[in-house]
Amino acid sequence: MTATPSWPTADGLAQALRAALSPTRLEVIDESAAHAGHAGANGLGHGTHFRVRIAAPALAGLNRVAAHRLVYDALQPAFAAGLHALAIEVLRD
Numbered sequence: 001m002t003a004t005p006s007w008p009t010a011d012g013l014a015q016a017l018r019a020a021l022s023p024t025r026l027e028v029i030d031e032s033a034a035h036a037g038h039a040g041a042n043g044l045g046h047g048t049h050f051r052v053r054i055a056a057p058a059l060a061g062l063n064r065v066a067a068h069r070l071v072y073d074a075l076q077p078a079f080a081a082g083l084h085a086l087a088i089e090v091l092r093d
Contacts, residue, residue, distance in 0.1 A: 020074035
């Protein structure tokens with residue numbers, strides 16, 4: 001019997017981002033259903049494509065690449081678990 005993978009969830013990503021970056025604003029949206037049939041889609045309609053809107057003191061003053069790198073670093077376990085695509089919007093407070 002094959003184990004069913006535990007795909008990333010919006011709640012799981014939000015929890016990881018809260019732990020790593022202590023955001024003042026955070027929204028995580030699972031957009032996987034809109035990418036059905038695309039590369040990286042798992043056929044389930046969830047858990048592969050997400051959008052993150054985030055404001056955090058740790059991101060203040062960083063350029064776009066550095067801010068995105070911190071978000072990606074915080075979500076590495078999710079990428080290992082099947083997260084395929086991540087759209088990041090860094091918000092300013």
